[in-house]
Amino acid sequence: MFQYNEEILKGQLLELIKQASTDLPPDVVAAIEAARENEDEGSAAKNVFGMILKNIDVARAGGVPICQDTGTNIYQVHIPVGVSMNKLKQLIETVTAEAVEKSILRPNAVDSITGKNTGNNVGEHQPFIHFEEWDENAIEFKLMLKGGGCENVSTQYKLPDTGLGAGRDMEGVYKVIVDAVNAAQGLGCAPGILGIGIGGDRMTSHLTAKTQLFRKLPDINPNAELANMEKRLYADLNELGVGPMGFGGKTTILGVKIGTAHRLPASFFVSIAYMCWAYRRKSMHLNASGEVQYD
Numbered sequence: 001m002f003q004y005n006e007e008i009l010k011g012q013l014l015e016l017i018k019q020a021s022t023d024l025p026p027d028v029v030a031a032i033e034a035a036r037e038n039e040d041e042g043s044a045a046k047n048v049f050g051m052i053l054k055n056i057d058v059a060r061a062g063g064v065p066i067c068q069d070t071g072t073n074i075y076q077v078h079i080p081v082g083v084s085m086n087k088l089k090q091l092i093e094t095v096t097a098e099a100v101e102k103s104i105l106r107p108n109a110v111d112s113i114t115g116k117n118t119g120n121n122v123g124e125h126q127p128f129i130h131f132e133e134w135d136e137n138a139i140e141f142k143l144m145l146k147g148g149g150c151e152n153v154s155t156q157y158k159l160p161d162t163g164l165g166a167g168r169d170m171e172g173v174y175k176v177i178v179d180a181v182n183a184a185q186g187l188g189c190a191p192g193i194l195g196i197g198i199g200g201d202r203m204t205s206h207l208t209a210k211t212q213l214f215r216k217l218p219d220i221n222p223n224a225e226l227a228n229m230e231k232r233l234y235a236d237l238n239e240l241g242v243g244p245m246g247f248g249g250k251t252t253i254l255g256v257k258i259g260t261a262h263r264l265p266a267s268f269f270v271s272i273a274y275m276c277w278a279y280r281r282k283s284m285h286l287n288a289s290g291e292v293q294y295d
Contacts, residue, residue, distance in 0.1 A: 001082040002137055002288055006091060012284060012292050013095040013141065018104050019294060020143050020282035021065045024056055027217045028254070028279045035191060035251035045249025052244065052277060067278045070105045071147040073127035076214055078140040085131045092129060093122045130207070138287045142214050145280040150192065153184035156205065159268040168268045170229060173198055180272045181237050181253065186246015189276035193217070193255045194233070197271040200261030209273035212257035214281060221258060230256045244277070254279070
C-alpha cells in the first residue's frame with residue numbers, strides 16, 4: 001500500500017501552491033512572449049503584453065502572487081488503491097489555510113448565505129478537489145487557480161440555439177464558442193485560454209471543460225476531429241480583434257482545449273471554461289520513495 005509522511009507532504013503541497021500562485025508555466029510564458037512579438041510596434045496590445053510580462057517577472061522574483069485574486073483552488077488528484085481521499089482532503093485544507101496565513105493565497109471563501117468570508121480560503125467545496133483512482137503507485141496533484149473575472153465569463157449553452165442558428169452538430173458547437181468569446185470581450189482578462197466540454201449533463205459538461213485547462217498549450221488532441229476544431233477556433237477567435245485586456249490586437253486567445261462526455265439523447269450542452277492570461281496551473285508527482293517532481 002502506498003504510504004507518505006503527512007508533515008513532509010504538507011510542505012510539498014505548500015510549495016505546490018506557492019509555485020502555482022507566483023509563477024506561470026513555461027508554455028504559457030512562451031505563448032505570451034510570442035503574442036507580444038506578433039503585435040504591431042507601438043500598439044496598445046504590444047504595450048499591454050509588455051506590462052503582463054513585467055508582472056510575471058516581478059511576481060516570480062519576489063515570490064508574490066501574480067494576481068491579487070488568487071481564485072478558486074481547483075485540484076485534480078490521482079491516487080493509487082488504498083489511499084484515503086478524506087485524509088488528503090484534510091491535508092489540502094490545512095495547507096490552504098497556511099498559504100493564506102503566509103499571503104500566498106487570498107482568503108476567497110465566502111459563505112453564500114451570510115456573505116461572511118471564512119478568512120482561510122476553506123469552506124464548502126473550497127478548495128474544490130476531484131479525486132480519481134489510477135494504477136500507478138504514486139499520487140499526482142494537479143492545481144489550478146482560477147480567478148473570479150474569468151469565471152464570470154465562463155458559460156454554458158444548450159443546443160440547438162435558435163438565436164445563434166446553432167444546431168446539434170460540430171458547427172453548432174463552433175458557433176456558440178465564438179459567441180462566448182465575443183461576448184466576454186476583455187472582461188475575462190484576455191487573452192484567454194478555453195477549456196471546452198461537449199456533451200454530458202450540466203455538471204459533467206462543466207467539469208469536462210475545466211479539466212481541459214490542465215492540458216499544456218502545445219499539446220495536440222488525440223482525437224483528430226477535435227484537434228482540427230481546436231486549431232480552427234484558435235485561428236478564427238484571434239481574428240475577433242478583442243486583444244489583450246480588450247485593448248484590441250491580434251491575440252484574443254492563447255489556446256483552445258476540447259473534451260467530450262457522452263450525453264442523453266434529449267440534451268446537448270456545450271460548456272466554456274474561460275481562463276485568464278494568468279493561467280496558473282501546476283502539478284506535483286509524489287512517488288512511493290517520497291520523491292517529488294513539480295511540473
